[in-house]
Amino acid sequence: MAHTTRQTSREGVVTGEDRSIGELLSAVTSDAQKLLRQEIELAKAEVREEATKAGKAAGMYGGAGFAGYMTALFASLAAVFGLANVMDWGWAALIITALWAVAALVLYTMGRSRMRQVSPKPERTVQTLKEDAEWARHPTR
DSSP states (O other), X not given: OOOOOOEEXXXXXXXXXXXXXXXXXXXXXXXXXXHHHHHHHHHHHHHHHHHHHHHHHXXXXXXXXXXXXXXXXXXXXXXXXXXXXXXXXXXXXXXXXXHHHHHHHHHHHXXXXXXHTOOSSOHXXXXXXXXXXXXXXXXXX
């Protein structure tokens, strides 16, 4: 009967060629847990990045809201103080209102454009999870 020696390292990991199935499963489970923790950290980083993009787009929407407020304010002021000396009061108010409406439209369009760049799905994490799943199915490739 041949006797093989099993040595244990300082970390408690069995070294050598005689590791039992239980020890191998334990090592695989430990590696899988480590990989899962790393994937979770990657997902968190991606979500933070996308939240920053969403915050900037929300700022553009806020700017569009402020421009809309200014549209109402200046439409009222234009009705009173506008170009009443040059043209009818109503036409003067309409011109100022149109200028602020254009500003609101530009800000809204920019905000919408930025919001479309925001991806709610952590793309890199999804890709690495697909790669991990493929490796798990065929670890020798």
